[in-house]
């Protein structure tokens with residue numbers, strides 16, 4: 605069993621570790637169950653939509669002196685919509701930004717279907733990769749070993765873990781591994797802000813997705829969305845203010861569009877999806893601001909998800 609707040613015995617001077625783990629797996633592999641078991645704060649995003657392409661923080665676990673941020677990169681395996689190459693690349697981008705990529709496989713299902721496709725895609729991902737065979741409570745040990753061998757034949761996994769997300773078996777070893785191998789460095793998120801994170805971040809991702817869908821040819825990667833204000837209103841609606849940051853004035857013009865048409869259609873699409881997900885009326889206000897070189901500034905990255913309050 606994993607102790608979510610298992611940092612009591614760590615000497616104050618011990619170096620902290622932190623990092624992003626991209627958790628990849630076919631639908632039903634057990635990603636949510638695993639993150640809910642490991643994460644101190646439940647931040648699984650409640651989304652009724654499947655097959656989206658955004659990378660989302662699913663949960664944040666603290667183990668010993670490490671903070672482990674689990675990211676989700678849905679939409680990698682079966683882009684049902686007519687996604688172009690850039691979109692698929694963007695979905696894998698979640699994995700590429702991670703310190704570690706963890707492939708979760710339902711041992712009972714094995715390599716059939718999506719798992720096979722994911723293994724193929726993983727070949728192009730340069731990060732350190734681990735294999736997690738889940739649901740070991742459902743299979744015979746000999747079948748488990750066969751599966752581990754078959755998967756390791758395709759990809760050079762750094763380690764293979766055999767776990768059950770429901771019983772917790774093997775999860776302690778997995779957490780020890782994360783804590784030991786993630787890079788040394790300060791934590792990305794202060795503990796007390798974790799619970800505030802998911803909806804604001806999800807809202808920002810949704811707007812970024814709409815922006816990307818409409819403008820990706822003109823505005824390649826030079827944008828970033830932050831949710832600055834989130835105000836629940838008495839009438840049951842929510843007022844959300846977001847800033848779209850771009851690098852140059854010329855990009856700001858593109859983001860706004862002629863007579864504000866681009867930003868308007870982005871706003872409409874984002875608001876529609878947000879109110880579906882939140883199941884409440886949404887008033888969305890988008891602003892476009894120029895912030896030079898944000899993409900090069902590591903401090904910005906660290907702050908992402910924190911800088912919500914204006």
Ligand SMILES: Nc1nc2c(ncn2[C@@H]2O[C@H](COP(=O)(O)OP(=O)(O)OP(=O)(O)O)[C@@H](O)[C@H]2O)c(=O)[nH]1
Nearest residue numbers: 630631632633634635636637738739742768769770
């Ligand atoms: N027997 C057993 N069942 C498990 C285990 N882990 C997860 N499950 C079950 O598998 C099903 C799918 O688990 P989820 O955690 O929802 O899977 P997921 O990968 O998050 O699925 P998506 O959100 O659709 O991508 C659920 O019914 C879980 O209870 C396990 O270790 N053993």
